[in-house]
Amino acid sequence: xxxxxxxxxxxxxxxLFLYLRRVAGIIAFVTFQIxxxxxxxxxxxxxxxxxxxxxxxxTARYFDTLVLEEPIGYRxxxxxxxxxxxxxxxxxxxxxxxxxxxxxxxxxxxxx
Numbered sequence: 084x085x086x087x088x089x090x091x092x093x094x095x096x097x098x099l100f101l102y103l104r105r106v107a108g109i110i111a112f113v114t115f116q117i118x119x120x121x122x123x124x125x126x127x128x129x130x131x132x133x134x135x136x137x138x139x140x141x142t143a144r145y146f147d148t149l150v151l152e153e154p155i156g157y158r159x160x161x162x163x164x165x166x167x168x169x170x171x172x173x174x175x176x177x178x179x180x181x182x183x184x185x186x187x188x189x190x191x192x193x194x195x
Contacts, residue, residue: 141168150178 149157
C-alpha cells in the first residue's frame with residue numbers, strides 16, 4: 084500500500100508568509116473601513132450644511148466694503164475707515180490705503 088498524504092506539510096517560511104498575509108489583509112480592511120467612515124462623515128456634513136460654513140468672516144466683512152468697478156474688478160471705497168484683522172485701516176479720497184492726499188503745490192519749478 085502506498086503512503087498517501089492528505090495534507091501538505093506547512094513549513095516555517097510558508098507559515099510566516101500566511102501570517103503576514105493575514106495581518107496585511109486585516110490592516111487593509113481596517114484602513115478601508117476608516118476611509119468609508121470619513122467619506123460618510125463628509126457626505127453627512129455636506130448634506131446638513133449645503134451652503135458651507137464661512138471660514139473667513141473678516142475677509143467677507145472686508146469684501147463687503149469694496150466697490151465694483153466694471154472693467155477692473157473691485158476697488159476700495161473712498162474715505163473708508165475700520166478695523167480688519169485687528170489692524171486699523173483708513174482709505175483716502177483716491178481709494179488707497181494711505182494718509183489724506185493734499186493739493187499739489189504748483190509753484191515748484193524743475194531745473195535740470
